[in-house]
Amino acid sequence: MTEKILSVRDLTVAFDTRRGPLTAIDRVSFDIHRGEILGVVGESGAGKSVTGAAVIGLIDRPGRIAGGEILLRGERIDNLSPEAMRRVRGRRIGMIFQDPLTSLDPLFRVGDQIVETLRTHTDLSGRAARTRAIDLLAEVGIPAPERRIDGYPHEFSGGMRQRVVIALALAAEPELIIADEPTTALDVSVQAQIITLLKRLCREHGTAVMLVTHDMGVIAEAADRVAVMYAGRVAEIGPVASVIAKPHHPYAVGLMGAIPTLSQEAARLSQIPGSMPRLTAIPKGCAFNPRCPKVFSRCRVERPEPIPVDASRVACHLYDAAERAA
Amino acid sequence: MLAFLLRRVIQAAAVLAVVGLIAFAMFRFAGDPVNQIVGPDTTVAERAQIRTDLGLDDPVLVQFARYAGNVVRGRFGISYQFRQPVSQLLAERMPATLELAFCATIFALVVGILMGVYCALFRDSWLAGLFQAVSLIGISLPTFLIGILLIYLFSVTLGWLPSYGRGDTVRLGWWTTGFLTASGLKALILPSVTLGLFQMTLIMRLVRAEMLEVLRTDYIRFARARGLTTRAVHLRHALKNTLVPVITIAGLQLGSVIAFSIITETVFQWPGMGLLFVQAVQNVDIPIMSAYLLLVALIFVTINLVVDILYTVVDPRLRLSTGRAA
Amino acid sequence: MSGYDLDAGDAPPVPLPEAAPSRLARWRDSDLLASFLGSKTAMAALIATVLMVGLAFASSWIAPQNPYDPAQLDLINSNLPPIWQADGQAPFYLGTDDQGRDVLSAVLYGLRLSLIVGVLGVLTSGVLGIALGLIAGYAGGALDTLIMRVADVQLTFPAILIALVVDGVARASFGGALDVGPLIGLIVVSIGLSFWVQYARTVRSSVMVEKGKDYVQAARLIGLSPPVILVRHVLPNVTGPVFVIATINLALAIITEATLSFLGTGLPETMPSLGTLIRTGNRFLFSGEWWIVAFPGLALAGLVIAINLLGDWLRDALNPKLQ
Numbered sequence: 001m002t003e004k005i006l007s008v009r010d011l012t013v014a015f016d017t018r019r020g021p022l023t024a025i026d027r028v029s030f031d032i033h034r035g036e037i038l039g040v041v042g043e044s045g046a047g048k049s050v051t052g053a054a055v056i057g058l059i060d061r062p063g064r065i066a067g068g069e070i071l072l073r074g075e076r077i078d079n080l081s082p083e084a085m086r087r088v089r090g091r092r093i094g095m096i097f098q099d100p101l102t103s104l105d106p107l108f109r110v111g112d113q114i115v116e117t118l119r120t121h122t123d124l125s126g127r128a129a130r131t132r133a134i135d136l137l138a139e140v141g142i143p144a145p146e147r148r149i150d151g152y153p154h155e156f157s158g159g160m161r162q163r164v165v166i167a168l169a170l171a172a173e174p175e176l177i178i179a180d181e182p183t184t185a186l187d188v189s190v191q192a193q194i195i196t197l198l199k200r201l202c203r204e205h206g207t208a209v210m211l212v213t214h215d216m217g218v219i220a221e222a223a224d225r226v227a228v229m230y231a232g233r234v235a236e237i238g239p240v241a242s243v244i245a246k247p248h249h250p251y252a253v254g255l256m257g258a259i260p261t262l263s264q265e266a267a268r269l270s271q272i273p274g275s276m277p278r279l280t281a282i283p284k285g286c287a288f289n290p291r292c293p294k295v296f297s298r299c300r301v302e303r304p305e306p307i308p309v310d311a312s313r314v315a316c317h318l319y320d321a322a323e324r325a326a
Numbered sequence: 327m328l329a330f331l332l333r334r335v336i337q338a339a340a341v342l343a344v345v346g347l348i349a350f351a352m353f354r355f356a357g358d359p360v361n362q363i364v365g366p367d368t369t370v371a372e373r374a375q376i377r378t379d380l381g382l383d384d385p386v387l388v389q390f391a392r393y394a395g396n397v398v399r400g401r402f403g404i405s406y407q408f409r410q411p412v413s414q415l416l417a418e419r420m421p422a423t424l425e426l427a428f429c430a431t432i433f434a435l436v437v438g439i440l441m442g443v444y445c446a447l448f449r450d451s452w453l454a455g456l457f458q459a460v461s462l463i464g465i466s467l468p469t470f471l472i473g474i475l476l477i478y479l480f481s482v483t484l485g486w487l488p489s490y491g492r493g494d495t496v497r498l499g500w501w502t503t504g505f506l507t508a509s510g511l512k513a514l515i516l517p518s519v520t521l522g523l524f525q526m527t528l529i530m531r532l533v534r535a536e537m538l539e540v541l542r543t544d545y546i547r548f549a550r551a552r553g554l555t556t557r558a559v560h561l562r563h564a565l566k567n568t569l570v571p572v573i574t575i576a577g578l579q580l581g582s583v584i585a586f587s588i589i590t591e592t593v594f595q596w597p598g599m600g601l602l603f604v605q606a607v608q609n610v611d612i613p614i615m616s617a618y619l620l621l622v623a624l625i626f627v628t629i630n631l632v633v634d635i636l637y638t639v640v641d642p643r644l645r646l647s648t649g650r651a652a
Numbered sequence: 653m654s655g656y657d658l659d660a661g662d663a664p665p666v667p668l669p670e671a672a673p674s675r676l677a678r679w680r681d682s683d684l685l686a687s688f689l690g691s692k693t694a695m696a697a698l699i700a701t702v703l704m705v706g707l708a709f710a711s712s713w714i715a716p717q718n719p720y721d722p723a724q725l726d727l728i729n730s731n732l733p734p735i736w737q738a739d740g741q742a743p744f745y746l747g748t749d750d751q752g753r754d755v756l757s758a759v760l761y762g763l764r765l766s767l768i769v770g771v772l773g774v775l776t777s778g779v780l781g782i783a784l785g786l787i788a789g790y791a792g793g794a795l796d797t798l799i800m801r802v803a804d805v806q807l808t809f810p811a812i813l814i815a816l817v818v819d820g821v822a823r824a825s826f827g828g829a830l831d832v833g834p835l836i837g838l839i840v841v842s843i844g845l846s847f848w849v850q851y852a853r854t855v856r857s858s859v860m861v862e863k864g865k866d867y868v869q870a871a872r873l874i875g876l877s878p879p880v881i882l883v884r885h886v887l888p889n890v891t892g893p894v895f896v897i898a899t900i901n902l903a904l905a906i907i908t909e910a911t912l913s914f915l916g917t918g919l920p921e922t923m924p925s926l927g928t929l930i931r932t933g934n935r936f937l938f939s940g941e942w943w944i945v946a947f948p949g950l951a952l953a954g955l956v957i958a959i960n961l962l963g964d965w966l967r968d969a970l971n972p973k974l975q
Contacts, residue, residue, distance in 0.1 A: 058550055090553025097551070102544035105563050106643060107570065116562075117552045152642040168552060341805050352821055466957045468907045468927075470914045471949050474934055482937055489938075578808075585813045592915055593934075607820035607917050615820050619813075626808050 005073060005175050005208035006032040006055065012067035013047075013054050013232075015279075022279040024050050026232045027068065029306070032176065037202060037209040039223030039240065041216060041255070043276050047232040048212045052178045054078075055210065056093050057085040073175065091121040094169030094207075096198075098181035100161035104153035110137075110164050111149030114171055121172035136167040141197060159190035163197065170201060177202065180212045195222045216255065220244060228252045231276055231287035238312025248314040250292045286317070294318060334634050338627040345623040349616035350393045353403065354386075402617035407609050412617045416599055421501045422492055423591070423598030427583045429514050430522035430590075434583075435576065438526040439569070442533025446541065446568075447560055449534075457530065464527035469586065473520040473593035480516060488513045490595040521590040525579050532575055537568040570641050577633030581626045697961035704955050708767050711760035719758040720923050734943050747943040749933065755943055759951050762926040765919065766952070769839055770906035774898050776844025777905070781851025782894065786882045788852065789859025800856070803849040811846035815908050818842040819917050832923050839918055843905045850897050858890040892970045899963035903956045910952055926952040 013025035025047045032038045040048045053059045055070055057077070070078040077088055089095070097103045105113060114133035118124050124132060130149070137145035140163040153161055162182065169177055179198065183191040199222055202209050211223055219226050219240060227237040228249065236249040247256045254272035274291040277283060283290055289299040298317050306313040307320060368376075377383055381392060396402070402412035441461075445454040464472075481489035493509030495502040504510025540546060541564055549559045588600035595601065599618060606614035707714070730752040737747075746755040788799040806814065819842045826834075859882070862868055871881045912918035913927030921932055926948045933945030 056551055058547065086550075086553055086555065088553070089551055095548070095551035097544055097548055099544055103548045105545040105549065105567065107566050107641065108563070116554065116558065120552070120554050120558070154643045165548070168548075172553075340801075341808065344802075344805050352817075352824075355825075462960070463957065466903065466960045467953055468910055468914075468956070470911060471930065471953060474930065474937065474945060474949065478937055478942065581808070582810045585810045588813065588816065589911055589915065603816070604915050604917070607816050607823070607915075610820065610824045612820075612824055615817065619817060622809070622813065630808070 002036070003034045003073075004031050005034055005036075006210070007071040007074075008051075008055065008068070009071070010068035011051065011054060011065065011070060011078075013050055013059060013063055014066035016062040016064070019280075021066065023066070023282075024063065024232050024279060025054065026282075028229070028232070028234050029068075030227050030234065030237055032208040032210055034175075034208055035203060035206045036225065037199065037211055037223045039219035039226040040210060040212045040229060041214065041219050041226055042229035043214060045276060045279075046229040048214075048229055049180050050232075051229070052095075052180050052210060052212050055176075056089055056095050056178055058089070058095075087121075090117060090174070091172045092174050092176065094172070094174040094177040096162075096165055096169050096177065096179040096182045099185040100158055100165050101185065103165050104161060106153055109150055109152055110156070114149075114164075114168055117168055117171045133167075133171075136171060137164070139201070140164070140167045140170075141193075142167075158186055159193065162186060162190075162194050166194075166198065166201070170205070170207070173205060174207065176208045176210065178210045178212070181214070182211070183218055184213065184215065191218070192221070198222065216244075228255060231282055232279070233287055234306065234313075234315060235288065236312055236314045236316075237306070238310070238314075242311045246310070248309050248312060248319060249288075249316045250294050250318070251288045252314075286315075330638075331631075331634065334631060338631055341627055342620075342623055345620060346394060346397065347390070349397075349620045350390050352612055352619075353393065353616045354382075354389060397620060402620075403613035405606075405614050406611045407605070407614075412613045415602060415614065416617060416621060417500065419597060419599045419602050421503060422596060423584065423587055423600060425504055426514065426517055426521060426590070426596060426598060427587055429518035430525070430583050430587075432522075433518050434522035434525035434529055437522075438529030438576075439533050439572075441526075442530040443537060443560075443565060443568075445530065445534040446537035449538070461527040461530050464523050465531075469520060469524060469589045470593050472523055473516070473590060476516050476520055477593070487516050489516070492597060517590050517594045517596055520593065521583060521587055524586070525576075525583060528579055529572070529576050532572055533568060536572055537564060540564050540567045543567075570637070573640060574633055574637055577629060577636070581629040584625050585622050691965055693961055694965040697958045697965070700954060700958040701962060704763060704951070704958070705767060707760055708764035711757070711764050715754070715757035715760045717754040717757040719753050719761050722922075733941075746947050747941075749941075749944045750936070755947050758924060758929055759926070759947050762924055762929050762948060763951055763955065765836075765923070765925040766906050766909060766927070766955070769836060769843070769909045769919075769925065770902055772836075772840040773843030773847070773905035773909065774902050776840055777847035777901065778851055778894065778898055780844055781848035782855050782887070782890075784848065785852035785855025786859055786886070789856040790863065790878055790882055790886075796856075799852065803852055807849055811843075811904065812908055812911055814846040815839075815842040815912060816915070816917060818845050819912060823917075832920070835919065839909055839912060842912070843908050846908065847901050847904065850901070851894060854893045854897060855890050858893070859886050862886045862889055896963065896967045896970055899959065899966055903959040903963065906952070906956055906959070 008028060008030050010027045010029055011025055012023060012027055014021040014023050028047070028051060030038065040051065042048050050059065050063065053063075054065055057080070059065065065078050068078075069076050072088070072092060077085065080088065104110065108116075111130065111133050114136060115126065115129040118129040118132055119126070122129075134145045134149055137149060142148055142160060142163055148156070153164070156164060166182075169179075177198075182198065183194050186194060195218060198209065198211075201207070211219070213219060223240050225238060226240045226243050228235045228243070228247075228251065230251050236243060236247065236252045243252060244256055247253045251272070272291055277287065277290070283300070285301050286292070286295075286299040286304050289295045292299065296317070302317070304315045304317045304320070306315045309319045381389060384392075400413045402416070404410065405412050405415055408415060441457045445457050448454050477489045480487045488509070491513060492504045493511075493513035494507040495504050495510055496506040504514055545567075546559060546564055549563050554563075585600075587596075587598060588604055590596065591598045591600035592604050599621070602614060603618045605611070606618070712718075730748055730750050734747045734755075746759070748754055749758070784799050788796040819838060822838050822841075862885070868881055868885060871885055872878075876884075909918060909925060910927030910930070913925045914931045916931060919925045919928050921928055924932065929948035930945055930952070933941075933948060936942075936944045
């Protein structure tokens with residue numbers, strides 16, 4: 001197996017509220033290898049984005065990492081000082097946000113934002129940084145980059161802006177990119193282009209990608225492996241092809257049963273009755289048990305730990321050797 | 327953008343026309359102008375003659391046209407109290423008011439922005455709490471009370487600063503300035519603080535609220551995710567975006583400094599236009615009142631126009647894109 | 653994305669649109685009361701306001717002196733310091749001024765006068781603003797444009813300037829000497845004309861929204877006349893914002909009256925409001941009789957701050973869409 005870039009171990013994120021801490025992420029573990037794209041999928045509120053924010057050290061108050069560790073190439077980064085973590089951001093971990101229309105500072109020229117990022121993380125001179133910025137814009141497929149570099153964000157279309165955002169994320173050649181719903185706000189026709197671009201660049205640079213999305217179509221298109229999240233926990237993680245073709249966790253089964261085509265979002269989860277619990281009311285045992293068609297008594301008491309099933313790891317009592325034997 | 331500015335100029339002219347109409351109505355109908363000119367022993371025939379000479383029997387429209395023509399040439403009539411041309415009286419006092427308003431504006435902007443930024447960035451610190459409390463008092467207390475308080479503290483008790491007047495002034499052509507003498511500068515401090523305090527608190531609250539808003543935007547999150555230094559995120563990106571909307575509102579507020587100086591000038595017996603206006607109201611000196619109203623309207627309208635232009639300079643989105651972009 | 657979304661932060665879920673408004677029930681079920689009891693500042697502000705209002709209206713009974721009655725003033729008692737200083741004398745607990753007027757009595761009576769003028773001013777501006785806002789919103793067209801343009805022009809000037817101009821013009825028109833009664837009326841009108849714009853704007857935008865709704869259309873269909881529809885159906889929907897504006901404007905109205913009086917264009921020295929007292933007391937600042945100006949100043953500051961705090965809390969609690 002290739003080199004592990006990111007390793008998340010039992011990550012727990014809590015939000016402190018007046019009524020005590022709420023656990024948004026509960027003992028989540030996964031790895032991402034060099035050049036690999038890990039899709040993280042789940043409903044709104046499943047904790048996908050919070051996981052991404054935790055990895056890059058940008059959880060907003062009152063949230064905090066309450067347990068577990070995050071390792072980047074084997075070094076812990078979850079306990080770094082704010083200044084040390086800042087140096088990791090942009091330099092070693094890049095990030096792409098959902099909405100390209102609001103990700104760029106409207107008052108600064110596109111080129112200045114790239115140059116600023118480059119000069120923060122490298123010792124390029126102003127002139128060299130500008131040349132590099134033009135190269136980056138060319139690389140993400142912006143036509144006439146030597147001219148567009150002096151444009152303001154509002155002069156770019158949504159898809160073009162997302163390309164600029166990708167150029168910014170890649171500027172300092174990070175080892176890992178966290179892409180949080182990078183295509184959700186885009187037109188369907190542009191979505192595919194952006195996904196193709198992201199895939200190509202990561203292959204070329206050997207960058208690992210954590211691709212957060214609620215869209216199984218995007219996952220099927222882009223990811224190598226996929227982690228299915230539910231109520232702040234990983235329900236199932238495994239190679240995309242096998243998870244899609246043969247999901248194991250009952251939630252994943254429901255989710256895959258409702259895979260839309262790339263252009264279609266409607267009635268995605270209509271096959272699973274009920275809705276995901278709020279953070280304040282996560283049931284005991286398996287978080288999915290009230291909605292699970294195959295629920296049995298143990299599910300209501302004991303939280304299932306991930307166990308290897310085929311090529312995947314599944315957090316479900318159904319696949320426990322003891323239950324199977326029974 | 328040209329169309330936008332043209333529309334603004336037309337609006338400004340309309341405002342001036344309305345105020346001119348009101349000023350004329352005051353001038354013509356509030357009290358009988360003849361009474362102000364003649365003595366008690368004038369005969370009815372003489373009064374009628376004066377009426378005709380003054381053109382008071384002409385159609386109102388003709389009178390308004392005549393009034394407007396005079397105003398444009400700087401003829402505002404003769405003051406009832408001083409028996410001097412109003413334009414001359416105003417010109418003598420204008421430097422005092424403008425210098426005071428200028429200092430108050432600088433004070434309000436510099437201190438207001440600094441305190442607002444501090445309160446937004448360190449919102450939980452005790453100093454921010456103190457600033458908030460001070461701003462509540464500054465916004466609640468009437469200007470004249472603050473002036474009296476400052477006089478009691480710094481003039482009566484400590485004896486540091488003068489309590490009234492402009493100190494020594496230097497004559498530069500028709501302009502008199504207090505900027506060139508030590509006593510003139512000292513005399514400016516208390517009135518400027520008094521006049522600027524209300525605007526300062528407004529600007530502080532505005533900057534704080536706006537900056538908190540900006541700090542939550544995606545592009546600030548993205549700037550953090552790019553690993554920019556806290557300094558660059560806060561003072562380059564957040565501050566610039568904060569100040570764009572603040573400019574408009576602050577500009578409008580600062581326009582009112584001129585009018586608010588009525589109160590401050592009375593408290594400090596500052597020999598400016600505001601004091602002249604208050605004396606005119608007390609003594610029913612209509613020509614001065616209407617001229618002052620027109621002058622303030624003119625200043626307001628000019629400031630608004632300047633603010634509009636400034637706004638387009640600062641915000642690239644409003645600038646005319648000159649062929650560079652698509 | 654649909655539904656609640658943890659990813660977007662910890663924002664509270666969007667409240668459902670309220671059902672048919674039973675206003676009593678809404679008040680009872682709302683968080684207004686809970687939020688009020690939870691806010692110490694709001695409680696303190698309310699207590700302070702109620703206390704001052706109570707003192708002001710009991711002034712005829714509790715004040716040692718009637719400061720408006722020259723017969724009760726005695727120059728022997730002039731310039732006495734407050735009771736806790738060496739030369740202080742009962743019953744002049746807060747000292748006296750150069751006329752021998754008891755400062756405590758003057759403050760209590762002045763407080764009452766300031767409150768009366770303030771409340772009347774707010775009522776005038778409120779009625780004017782609401783009426784114009786309803787008309788502008790319902791009629792639309794040229795009338796709407798005219799009213800809102802006037803509002804725009806007026807907003808470019810500070811209220812105090814407008815009040816001063818109205819005051820000055822009225823003095824010019826009626827001649828110099830006015831009795832106290834008409835003078836109070838004049839100040840009230842000055843304030844009313846200075847502060848109507850915000851009500852008008854709020855009410856107008858609300859009317860524009862409500863106008864298109866089914867129940868207004870239905871009311872029109874069954875033949876209710878526009879004034880009835882406006883007052884019975886549209887007005888109740890804007891009470892929240894209007895109430896908040898009124899509270900904040902009460903402080904502004906009191907300040908405006910005090911400022912007019914301080915500038916010598918408000919209430920006369922024979923019937924002083926807090927502003928007049930500060931104006932006259934200001935002269936004695938340098939000769940050491942600080943109490944003549946300090947206590948009226950404190951009373952004014954306390955009153956205005958308390959009302960402002962109440963207004964702030966009310967605005968946050970009701971959170972109407974004020975521009």
